[in-house]
Amino acid sequence: MKLRVITILVLSISLSLFQAEVIAQGTYQTPPKSIADLVNAPSTPSVRFSKNGDWMLVMERSDSPSIETLSQPELKIAGMRINPATSGPSRQIGVENIKIKKTQTGEEIQITGLPAQPNMGGMSISDDEKYMVFTQSDADGISLWLVDLTTNSAKKLTDKIVNDVYGNSVLWTPGNKLLVKAVNPTRGSIPVRPSAPAGPIIQETTGDAAPSRTYQDLLENPYDEALFAYFMDSQLMEIDLEGNKKPIGPTGMIKSMDLSPDGSYLMVDLIKKPFSYLVPASRFPYDVEIWSKEGKKVKALAQIPLDENRPTGFDATVTGPRNINWRADKAAMLYWVEAQDGGDGRVEMKERDIVYTLAAPFSGSKQKLATSAYRFGGIAWGDDSFAILSERWSSSRKDMRSVINPSNSSQAKQVIIDRSSDDLYNDPGDPVMTENEFGELVLLRKGDLLYMRSPGGSDEGDMPYLSTFNTKTKEETILWRSQAPYYERVAKVLNDDATEFITIKESTDIQPNYWLVNTKKRIAPQQITNFDNPYESIKGIQKQLVTYERNDGLNLSAVIYTPEGFEAGKDAPLPVLMWAYPREYKSKEVASQVRGSQYSFTRVSSGSPLFWVTRGYAVMDRTxxxxxxxxEKEPNDYFLDQLVANAEAAIDEIVELGIGDRNRIAVGGHSYGAFMTANLLSHTDLFAAGIARSGAYNRTLTPFGFQYEQRTYWEAPEVYFNMSPFSFAHKVKTPILLLHGQADNNSGTFPIQSERYYNALKGHGATARLVFLPNESHGYAAKESINHMLWEMDNWLEKYVKNKNEIEVSK
Structure with a gap:
């Protein structure tokens, strides 16, 4: 008898160990069919219009790549992820087919001669719209292909010479030639990793403060530096339509290139040493040079230093020239901005930023164009007497736009828009742009009237509109507006008085398609595209936008989805999946505004919670x-109290509507939504389970700020401690599922965040499961990974939410 007991005990231990090993190793799983059918639905093509809108490119994208594709060799250096075999970006999902569609007749033309195994990107159309080029990424390099738009046929233009590691790689010249950033033909073989280090890796600071956010994939050693220099090494080439090549200028680590509007000059940014182990390549030192179109250096415009010592805060910036660009309304005139406050937003100054210009041949002195009391946010150019200057201030959410006279810098700017960037209800939108004689985008206007496209925020949700905005009176006149039960917005204006335009029109169960609208001729809108609804299986689900109040009177909203045929009050309350992402505001009035549209198409992306409507759940999305x-108070001073109040209000609403079962509600989110989820489980017992994907849980690992928190850990240690779910892991009694991409490259969400948080939960006896998805970044891409993520979530919800009562009875 004892022998039998011992045998059974040994067998049980062996089975337990085997089970633990299988769970630890894991194999990719597939979710239930109702979920798998949705996630595997074909993607909708993307489009691009011609200048006058008489035709459009229709680009069909590939499905999610396989895990084998995602697992190809990858270099993670200087904040970049490089495919060393191609000298291009890794993890790229290309276009697999291109068609031309006539907008007036609906005729669709297939581009012939495309690559046999298409993985296309970087589509660029010549100024005269006779040609288009695109890059084709193969396993061993990137080539350039040419499409003749008069015959709609493609051909290979170059061998695999394109260097697409960083920045733009292809430009059209006015004469229908191409400037291509090519791999330096003489760069040689890839550096070999030394068999042993030459010595220790040393970093030293000499007293200058260098606060830095938690960047990923940085340089770590001299070998990484050598790799970075190798893959950045480029040669500009001029290539004609027959594929003949001519080198332009010297080789170098070319960061970016940009032709003047008339094609006479070329601005080139060249990265130089010293490199940094603290910041990514975007903040490495570089020279800004102006070349002739033949490649001869005309002017050394600026030497931008290493950007390691930037002051703290979202309104901090670099000293010296920044945002260097060509004026769109001039043949060859540069403009840029320089901070007057040392880049420190905490310094009070009347003229914080100054905009300067410099005209060809760049031998004169820079000219002062405009000043800003805030941070420069860009310029929309019209002509030499009219432009729109944008100014922004992150800490106060300031969004200010003014009319300036580029030909008279002494003329005071005229403020036309002064609002909070978070304020949707008072957002007049952005100006409609048109192309000038250089093929550059400039303002479409009639005298003092601008044409504007607005998201149309309202108490009913977004109802986009097209309007005129009078820059003298600041009055707008709505020319056209989306009407319920549709969500429709203007995609392209086709004429000078904005009476003819193309819209994207959709509704909850009607796939977005393009329509031709003419308000002057008073003819019925004409449908241009007929993209199929890829989600026919959920056309019958119900969607409603609900509004409700928080305990302090703040208005909140959410979109609730319920299964087809469900009747609140008649059918039994459903298990609920609540999905959310917190946002910080400086105004209660703005925070209470309704966001999104109840009429938008119910699109099911791979990260969406909507899959579970097919599994009998109510989904409370965009909560x-x-x-x-x-x-003077910062939002995060109230983070926990308001987060809990938001959750309580949402739960009360869905329960009082007769839709949700209060005892069977799960909460989940991705990134900052995962952080939210862990906090709610730490400080409440409101939920049956939680799902946290790719989150950060210990804020001391992001000590120089996170999300919209500008203060450092040393300035607000109690905020960092109290907002960290890691600090309260001992309080979590609700089952939580943690998922994380093992190669997460998002600032702050290192995979170790989930690993350490799981260990803390495990150490205090919580019910938790940690799933690392191999080779996945912050968002998950491989088909196997996405399916497995959905399988994990479904199992968790079925066990701890839908069947929660059965578990409790069994206990």
Whole structure:
């Protein structure tokens, strides 16, 4: 008898160990069919219009790549992810087919002669619209292909010479030639990793403060530096339509290139040493040079230093020239901005930023164009007497736009828009642009009237509109507006008075398609495209936008989806999946605004929670989680209290509507939504389970700020501690599923965040499961990974939410 007991005990231990080993190793799983059918649905093509809108490119994208594709060799250096075999970006999902569609007749033309195994990108159309080029990425390099738009046929233009590691790689010249950033033909073989280090890796600081956010994939040693220099090594080439090549200028680590509007000059950014182990390549030192179109250096415009010592805060910036660009309304005139406050937003100054210009041949002195009391946000050019200057201030959410006279810098700017960037209800939108004689985008206007496209925020949700905006009176006149039960917005204006335009029109169960609208001729809108609904299986689900109040009177909103045929009050309440992402505001009034549209198409992306409507759940999506800090107080001073109040209000609403079962509600989110989820489980017992994907849980690992928190850990240690779910892992009693891409490259969400948080939960006896998805970044891409993620989520919800009562009875 004892022998039998011992045998059974040994067998049980062996089975337990085997089970633990299988769970630890794992194999990719597939979710239930109702979920798998949705996630594997074909993607909708993307489009691009011709200048006058008489035809459009229709680009069909590939499905999700396989895990084998995602697992190809990859270099993670200087904040970049490079495919060393191609000298291009890794993890790229290309276009697999291109068609031309006539907007007036609907005729569709297939581009012939495309690559046999298409993985296309970087589509660029010549100024005269007779040709288009695209890059084709193969396993061993990137080539350039040419499409003749008069015959709609493609041909290979170059061998695999394109260097697409960083920045833009292809430009059209006015004469229908191409400037291509090619791999330096003489760069040689890839550096070989030394068999032993030459010595220790040393970093030293000499007293200058260098606060830095938690960047990923940085340089770590001299070998990484050698690799970075090798893959950045480029040669500009001029290539004609027959594929003949001519080198332009010297080789170098070319960061970016940009032709003047008339094609006479070329601005080139060249990265130089010293490199940094603290910041990514975008903040390495570089020279800005102006070349002739033949490649001869005309002017050394600026020497931009290493950007390691930037002051703290979202309104901090670099010293010296920045945002160097060509004026769109001039043949060859540069403009840029220089901070007057040392780049420190905490310094009070009347003229914080100054915009300068310099005209060809660049031998004169820079000219002062405009000043800004805030941070420069860009210029929309019209002509030499009219442009729109944008100014922004992150900490206060300031968004200000003014009319300036480029020909008279002494003329005071005229403020036309002064609002909070978070304020949707008072957003007049952005100006409609048109192309000038150089093929550059400039303002479409009639005298003092601008044409504007607005998202149309309202108490009913977004109802986009097209309007004129009078820059003298600041009055707008709505020319056209989306009407319920559709969500429709203007994609392209086709004429000078904005009476003819193309819209994207959709509704909850009607796939977005393009329509031709003419308000002057008063003819019925004409449908241009007929993209199929890839989600026919959920056409019958119900969708409603609900609004409700928080305990302090703040208005909140969410979109609730329920299964087809469900009747609240008649059918039994459903298990609920609540999905959210917190946002910080400086105004209660703005925080309470309704966001999104109840009429938008129910699109099911791979990260969406909507799959579970097919599994008998109610889904509470876009659940507003505003965190408000008015005046001198920062939103995060109230993070936990307001987060809990938001969740309580949302739960009360869905329960009182007769839709949700209060005892069977799960909460989940991705990234900052995962952080939110872990906090709610730490400080409440409101939920049956939680799902946290790719989150950060210990804020001391992001000590120089995170999300919209500008203060450092040393300035607000109590905020960092109290907001960290890691600090309260001992309080979690609700089952939580943690998922994370093992190659997450997002700032702050290192995979170790989930690993350490799981260990803390495990050490305090919580019910938790940690799933690392191999080779996945912050968002998951491989088909196997996405399917497995959905399988994990479904199992968790079925066990701890839908069947929660059965588990409790069994206990």
């Amino acid at each position: 507003e989680m505003p965190i408000v800090g008015e005046g």
